[in-house]
Amino acid sequence: MSTLITLEGLDGSGKSTVCESLQSALPEVTFTREPTDSWYGDLVTESMHDDSADSLAELFLFTADHAAHLNRVIRPSLASGTAVISDRYADSRFAYQAAALADSRIDAPLEYIQSIHEPFSRRPDATVYLDIDPETGVTRAGATNKFERVQYLERVATQYERVIAAEPTRFYRVDASQSIADVKKRVKTIVGTMLGDEVSTES
Numbered sequence: 001m002s003t004l005i006t007l008e009g010l011d012g013s014g015k016s017t018v019c020e021s022l023q024s025a026l027p028e029v030t031f032t033r034e035p036t037d038s039w040y041g042d043l044v045t046e047s048m049h050d051d052s053a054d055s056l057a058e059l060f061l062f063t064a065d066h067a068a069h070l071n072r073v074i075r076p077s078l079a080s081g082t083a084v085i086s087d088r089y090a091d092s093r094f095a096y097q098a099a100a101l102a103d104s105r106i107d108a109p110l111e112y113i114q115s116i117h118e119p120f121s122r123r124p125d126a127t128v129y130l131d132i133d134p135e136t137g138v139t140r141a142g143a144t145n146k147f148e149r150v151q152y153l154e155r156v157a158t159q160y161e162r163v164i165a166a167e168p169t170r171f172y173r174v175d176a177s178q179s180i181a182d183v184k185k186r187v188k189t190i191v192g193t194m195l196g197d198e199v200s201t202e203s
C-alpha cells in the first residue's frame with residue numbers, strides 16, 4: 001500500500017521551502033501541489049489574483065483542480081506503489097474557502113465543503129501542519145495576493161484548528177516559528193516515520 005502525505009499551513013509557514021528540501025531527500029516519492037501545474041490550476045491562479053472573484057465560484061475552481069489532480073497524478077502514483085507528498089490538498093479548501101465563505105449564503109461552509117469532497121476525494125494518510133501565527137506568516141510571505149491578509153489568515157487558522165480537532169490522529173503539528181533548519185528536520189523525521197520502508201530517508 002502506498003502512502004499519501006500532505007503539507008498544510010498558512011501562507012508564510014515555510015511550507016514550500018520544506019517541500020523543496022524533502023523533494024531532494026526523497027527522489028523516489030512523487031511530489032505535487034495544489035493548485036496544480038495544469039490549465040485547471042491556471043484558472044485557479046487567475047481567480048486568486050482577482051480581488052472581485054466570486055468566492056463560491058472559486059471554491060468550485062479549486063475543487064475541479066483537485067478532482068483532476070486525483071485522477072491525473074495522485075491515484076496513478078499510489079496505484080503504481082509510489083508514495084505521494086502534496087504541498088496543499090483538500091484541507092486548504094476546508095480552511096481557506098470555509099473562511100472565505102463565512103458570510104455567504106452557505107450555512108456551515110466547512111461542513112459543506114467537506115461534503116462535496118467526500119464522494120470522490122482520497123483522505124491523506126498523514127498531514128503535516130506547519131503552525132505559524134498569521135502576523136508572522138504575513139510578514140514572512142509579503143502580501144502578494146488577497147489571501148495573505150492577517151485578518152483573513154486568522155479566520156483560516158481557526159478553520160484549520162477545527163479540522164485538526166476533528167481528526168487529531170491524522171495531523172502532525174510542527175511549530176513553524178522555529179528556524180527553518182529545525183522545521184525541515186522535524187518534518188523529515190515525521191515523513192521518514194510515515195513512509196517507513198517505502199523509501200530511503202538517508203539523504
Ligand code: TYD
Nearest residue numbers: 011016034035062088089092093096097147
Ligand atoms: P501559492 O502561491 O501556491 O502559496 P503557497 O506557497 O502558500 O501554497 O498560493 C496558494 C494560495 O491559494 C494560498 O494563499 C492558499 C490558497 N488556496 C486556497 O485558498 N484554497 C485551496 O484549496 C488551495 C489549494 C490554496
